Every structure is written in structure tokens, then in C-alpha cells.
Amino acid sequence: MAPTRLSRTEFAIWVAAAVAVVGLPLxxxxxSIVQLTVFLIFCLLAVSLDLAWGLAGLLSFGHAAFFGVxxxxxxxxxxxxxxxxxxLLAGGISGALLAGILGYVAFYGxxxxxxxxxxxxxxxxxxxxxxxxxxxxxxxxxxxxxxxYNGITNIPSLALGLPLLPSIELGPAGFFRFVGGFLxxxxxxxxxMTFAPFGRILATIRENEQxxxxxxxxxxxxxxxxFAASGGIAGVAGGLFxxxxxxxxxxxxxxxxxxxxxxxxxxxxxxxxxxAVIGALVVQALTQYLGAIGTAYTALVLGxxxxxxxLLLRExxxxxxxxxxxxxxxxxxxx
Amino acid sequence: xxxxxVNFIGxxxxxxxxxxLSLGLAVIYGMMGVINxxxxxxxxxxxxxxxxxxxxxxxxxxxxxxxPVVVGLIGILxxxxxxxxxxxxxxxxxxxxxxxxxxxIAGTTLIVGPTTEGVATPFQHLTxxxxxxxxxxxxxxxIAAASFxxxxxxxxxxxxxxxxxxxxxxxEMVAALGVSPPRIYMLTxxxxxxxxxxxxxxxxxxxxxxxxxxxxxxxxxxxxxTVGSTAIFTGTLAASGIFGAVESIVAFLSTPIYGQVAMxxxxxxxxxxxxxxxSSLWRRHG
Numbered sequence: 301m302a303p304t305r306l307s308r309t310e311f312a313i314w315v316a317a318a319v320a321v322v323g324l325p326l327x328x329x330x331x332s333i334v335q336l337t338v339f340l341i342f343c344l345l346a347v348s349l350d351l352a353w354g355l356a357g358l359l360s361f362g363h364a365a366f367f368g369v370x371x372x373x374x375x376x377x378x379x380x381x382x383x384x385x386x387x388l389l390a391g392g393i394s395g396a397l398l399a400g401i402l403g404y405v406a407f408y409g410x411x412x413x414x415x416x417x418x419x420x421x422x423x424x425x426x427x428x429x430x431x432x433x434x435x436x437x438x439x440x441x442x443x444x445x446x447x448x449y450n451g452i453t454n455i456p457s458l459a460l461g462l463p464l465l466p467s468i469e470l471g472p473a474g475f476f477r478f479v480g481g482f483l484x485x486x487x488x489x490x491x492x493m494t495f496a497p498f499g500r501i502l503a504t505i506r507e508n509e510q511x512x513x514x515x516x517x518x519x520x521x522x523x524x525x526x527f528a529a530s531g532g533i534a535g536v537a538g539g540l541f542x543x544x545x546x547x548x549x550x551x552x553x554x555x556x557x558x559x560x561x562x563x564x565x566x567x568x569x570x571x572x573x574x575x576a577v578i579g580a581l582v583v584q585a586l587t588q589y590l591g592a593i594g595t596a597y598t599a600l601v602l603g604x605x606x607x608x609x610x611l612l613l614r615e616x617x618x619x620x621x622x623x624x625x626x627x628x629x630x631x632x633x634x635x
Numbered sequence: 636x637x638x639x640x641v642n643f644i645g646x647x648x649x650x651x652x653x654x655x656l657s658l659g660l661a662v663i664y665g666m667m668g669v670i671n672x673x674x675x676x677x678x679x680x681x682x683x684x685x686x687x688x689x690x691x692x693x694x695x696x697x698x699x700x701x702x703p704v705v706v707g708l709i710g711i712l713x714x715x716x717x718x719x720x721x722x723x724x725x726x727x728x729x730x731x732x733x734x735x736x737x738x739x740i741a742g743t744t745l746i747v748g749p750t751t752e753g754v755a756t757p758f759q760h761l762t763x764x765x766x767x768x769x770x771x772x773x774x775x776x777x778i779a780a781a782s783f784x785x786x787x788x789x790x791x792x793x794x795x796x797x798x799x800x801x802x803x804x805x806x807e808m809v810a811a812l813g814v815s816p817p818r819i820y821m822l823t824x825x826x827x828x829x830x831x832x833x834x835x836x837x838x839x840x841x842x843x844x845x846x847x848x849x850x851x852x853x854x855x856x857x858x859x860x861t862v863g864s865t866a867i868f869t870g871t872l873a874a875s876g877i878f879g880a881v882e883s884i885v886a887f888l889s890t891p892i893y894g895q896v897a898m899x900x901x902x903x904x905x906x907x908x909x910x911x912x913x914s915s916l917w918r919r920h921g
Contacts, residue, residue: 359726401903402903405903405906405907406906409906409907410910413725413726414670414726414729415906417670417729418857418860419857419861421857422858423899425850425853426895429854429895430893433890433892555736556737559733562733566730596741596744596745596749599738599740599744600737600742602737603733603735603741605734606730606734606737607731607734607738608734610721610731611717611720
């Protein structure tokens with residue numbers, strides 16, 4: 301049995317994380333902060349996948365698509381002069397919409413989890429080709445030139461402000477704190493949801509969908525809701541990514557990018573949300589280290605890592621560690 | 636009239652190439668319930684087999700014969716090394732083969748480099764009135780029809796095909812009768828891989844050969860196999876027919892990219908209408 305409510309340790313972790321997010325920009329040079337910000341954005345993307353995969357057992361291979369759509373939505377709207385927080389919100393909504401459409405076809409059609417994985421991956425690959433084919437300058441939305449494989453450039457950074465006052469662009473430190481704060485809020489809400497009735501029913505769907513249905517719960521809208529929410533968070537992460545680098549290109553839809561999201565959660569471990577964060581940090585650090593040698597080596601190592609974790613360390617790092625250190629009883633991972 | 640004939644050949648080519656590319660995965664999925672995400676890379680390895688034989692001065696035909704053998708053996712190695720540990724866990728199989736797919740692409744890039752290599756197309760063009768049609772495209776249609784017929788014959792009329800179908804229905808019973816199901820799974824996976832290798836070899840002169848070749852096909856393959864579902868022959872044929880036609884018509888009216896988008900939208904609608912696969916529209920499952 302998993303614990304039935306949040307432990308004090310978890311509150312302590314959140315407080316420590318909040319302190320770190322506020323304090324780190326004072327300690328580290330700006331370059332490191334900028335680097336860490338993109339790591340946090342990837343953590344957010346990993347957590348969004350874990351919400352669907354770890355909590356409800358809905359494995360999506362297309363979280364890169366929700367991320368990318370969110371990034372493109374943010375980019376197109378912000379370039380056209382929409383206030384950046386509204387553009388970020390629109391990014392989240394676009395991610396949720398795409399996830400909602402796919403989820404509707406999959407869950408209301410009762411297609412198997414295999415098909416969900418295949419269809420989400422297919423959508424990602426087709427988005428890659430579609431966005432890649434927009435190189436001609438005539439492909440533009442308002443003043444945003446889509447730019448084919450070069451992508452959209454000069455996307456404004458996120459600027460926050462009170463209504464009626466001119467908003468101020470967050471500096472690297474402010475943006476880092478915003479992303480970190482958002483990540484902690486999502487983590488905390490996600491963990492609280494795990495222990496709420498909705499989250500518990502998601503867990504029963506993951507463990508035995510038929511039995512959940514026979515107990516009188518409509519699994520379809522619950523799966524759709526969590527999947528759309530997951531896509532929405534991925535979309536916000538995409539918007540933050542576009543704001544971080546001031547550009548977005550179809551590379552976000554590539555097969556390796558989609559695989560990376562899955563690898564983060566696979567390596568870190570599913571269901572606890574913290575695993576996704578650890579996985580994203582560990583794998584990104586490894587990627588950066590290997591990137592110095594060559595991108596083909598990175599892909600080779602990541603691919604083999606994926607095979608090795610599936611065959612040998614199915615649970616992922618964090619659940620395995622917790623089980624070994626006996627802090628938590630054995631945490632069941634979805635099949 | 637000539638115009639119609641040329642368009643007809645174009646459409647038939649689109650359907651045939653889709654059928655040829657998807658058949659291997661359709662066999663693997665239909666027989667074993669396993670989706671191999673590295674199927675595109677098996678296609679790529681088949682194409683490299685042709686490139687390799689061509690580079691050594693041998694004919695394309697030898698490459699086309701050799702590719703299924705080479706890729707089939709690689710498939711058997713993959714089944715023995717990875718897949719067999721994951722039976723009954725289809726999502727894990729997908730994850731592991733995805734990792735394998737990344738590793739194959741990266742490994743091939745490290746060995747041969749990321750450049751696109753060409754393979755010469757053997758035949759000339761055939762002139763129909765004021766139009767011309769590549770004879771090689773007609774050859775691809777022939778190969779697709781032949782491999783479809785051969786696969787159907789193999790599963791329908793031979794002893795090994797009978798054993799494979801029996802294993803799919805009731806593996807325990809087959810084991811009780813003295814045939815090893817793991818061996819049947821191994822051979823089925825190898826056969827599906829060999830078909831992908833053949834498809835890669837046949838398509839190589841048309842597409843060029845590059846380590847990321849599989850990615851160009853994998854979306855189409857997935858759509859066709861997903862909608863065709865477990866009905867290996869009728870489902871795959873019907874799905875290839877519909878998607879090949881949709882793709883070539885939309886590609887003709889706009890661009891090949893939108894052809895694929897149209898395929899995807901069509902697949903989503905079909906999945907909503909017939910979640911159990913396209914064959915459920917005319918066949919009642921028990």
C-alpha cells in the first residue's frame with residue numbers, strides 16, 4: 301500500500317525547493333541560472349508526462365507535440381503583440397486542446413493504450429513535417445513568419461506586470477524564479493491530487509480499468525481530463541521554452557525530442573512526480589556531458605539507456621531508491 | 636484516357652508502397668500483438684544492404700534478394716536479445732524498441748556518416764501518349780502484390796503458417812502439442828523484419844539512402860497498421876487502399892506533406908468510427 305496522505309518530509313522538500321528557487325540566482329552566475337532555467341522547463345515537461353503515465357497509466361509518446369504546439373502558440377501570439385502572460389496561457393490551452401482531441405478519440409473509442417502511444421507519436425512526426433514545410437515566407441500568421449526548419453525567431457520574453465501598469469520583462473533571475481515557482485506549484489498540486497478522490501480513482505484505473513468501471517466510475521472523462529491537463533502543462537512548458545530561447549523551431553517535434561521526454565520519466569521513475577524531476581535533471585546533465593563529444597553519441601547512449609532501463613530497471617531510479625531505503629513501501633508502477 | 640491511366644498507376648503505386656512498407660509490422664502486430672518502433676530502422680537497414688551491394692559493383696537485384704535475409708537475421712537477434720523478455724508487456728516492448736530505433740539511427744550515422752547516398756534506378760521510363768511513367772514504379776507495384784500474396788499463401792497454406800496462426804490463438808495448446816511457441820514468435824518476428832528489409836531495399840532507388848530514412852516512413856506505417864489492426868491481410872489491404880488513395884489525391888492537389896496530414900485526420904476519424912480496426916466494419920468479432 302502506498303501512503304494515504306502527504307508526509308511532513310514532502311512539505312519540507314517543497315519548502316526547501318522554494319528556498320532554492322528564490323536563493324540560487326543570488327549565488328550562481330547568470331550563465332548557470334539561464335542553463336538551469338531550461339532544465340527546470342524540461343522538468344515541468346517530464347512532470348506533465350508523469351501525471352498521465354505515472355498516475356493514470358496513459359503512456360503518451362507525443363508529449364513533445366503538446367510542448368511544441370504550446371511553444372508555437374506562444375511564439376505566434378507574442379510576436380503578434382499579445383501580452384506575453386496571455387500568450388503563455390494560450391500555449392497551455394493549445395496543448396490541452398490537442399491532448400483533448402487525441403484523448404477523445406482514444407478514450408471514448410476505447411482503443412488500447414498501444415494505440416494511444418502510436419497515435420500520439422504519429423501526430424508528433426506529422427507536425428514535424430508540417431512545420432518543417434513552412435519555409436516559404438508566405439507562411440505567416442499575422443507578423444509571425446513560421447520559417448520552416450529555421451523556426452520563429454525574435455519571440456518576446458515573458459513579461460509580467462499588474463493591469464494598467466506597463467509590464468516589465470523578467471530578467472534571467474526573475475524568469476528562473478517564475479519557472480521554478482510554477483514547477484513547485486504543479487508538483488504540489490499533482491501530489492495533492494494523488495491523494496484526492498480523483499487521483500485515487502486514476503490509480504485504480506491504472507491498476508485495473510475494468511474493475512474501476514464495474515464499480516460504477518466513468519473512466520472515460522477522467523482519463524480525458526487528466527490527459528488534457530497533462531497536455532496543458534506540457535503546452536505551458538513549451539511556451540516557457542519559446543520565451544527562454546526567444547525562438548522555437550520544428551526540432552521540438554522530432555523523434556529524439558519525443559523520446560527524450562519518455563526517457564526522463566522512464567529513468568527517474570513513474571508515479572511520484574519527483575522521479576520525473578530527477579530523471580530530467582540526470583538525463584539532461586548526461587546529455588550535456590555527451591553533447592561535447594558528438595550528438596550521434598548522445599543519441600546512441602540515450603537509446604541504449606532506454607533499452608537498459610526497460611529490461612533491467614523497470615521502476616526507474618527514484619522508486620527503486622525509495623524501495624531500497626525503505627522510506628516507502630513498494631510503489632507499484634503502471635504496466 | 637491516357638491521363639486517367641497515368642493517374643491510376645500513380646495511385647496504385649502509392650497504395651502498393653504503403654502496403655509493402657506496412658506488411659512487416661502488420662504481421663508482427665497481428666500475430667504477436669507487439670508494435671516494433673524500430674520497424675522504420677529495419678526499412679533503413681534494408682536500404683543500406685542495397686547500397687552496400689551496389690557499392691561493391693553487384694546488381695540491385697542481388698541487394699533486393701539479400702536485404703530480407705540480412706534484416707530478417709537482425710530481427711531474430713533483436714527478438715532473442717530484447718523482445719522475448721517483454722512478451723505480455725506491449726508498452727515496454729514499444730519503449731525498448733524505441734530506444735533501439737534511436738540507437739540504430741545513431742549507430743548507422745557514426746559508421747557511414749549522415750549523408751544521403753543514391754542508388755541508380757534500373758529501368759527507363761515508359762511513354763504513354765504524352766505522359767511518361769517510371770517502369771520501376773510498376774515494378775514496386777508488382778513486388779508489393781507478390782509479397783502480399785506470398786505472405787498470405789505462407790500463413791494460409793503452409794504448415795509453418797498453420798503453426799503460427801495456432802500459436803496466436805492458443806500458445807499453451809501449441810506447446811502441449813510439442814511445438815515451441817518461443818521459436819514461432821522468433822520466426823514470426825524475423826519474417827516481419829525481413830519484409831521491412833525488402834521494402835527498404837525496393838524503395839532505396841526512389842528515396843535515396845540515409846540513416847534517418849525510417850523516420851520518413853514510420854508515421855505512414857503506424858497509421859496503416861493501427862487502422863488495419865489485427866486483421867493482417869484484409870485490414871492492412873483495406874487501410875493501405877484507403878490511405879494510399881487519400882494520400883495521393885491530396886498530395887496531387889496540394890503537397891505530399893498535406894497528403895500525410897489528410898491520412899492522419901482520416902485515421903483519427905476511422906479510429907473513432909471503428910476502434911477495433913477497420914475490418915470490424917464488415918466483420919463481427921466474437
